[in-house]
Amino acid sequence: MTRASVRQVAELAGVSAMTVSPG
Incomplete structure (x- = not known):
């Protein structure tokens, strides 16, 4: 895998x- x-x-x-965690 490349760094990108x-x-x-x-x-x-x-x-x-972030989407799964509440608030």
Whole structure:
């Protein structure tokens, strides 16, 4: 995986966590 891919996955994971977590 390239650094760009790792960063993209991390950002997507962060967005998912924010969306799932209440408030």
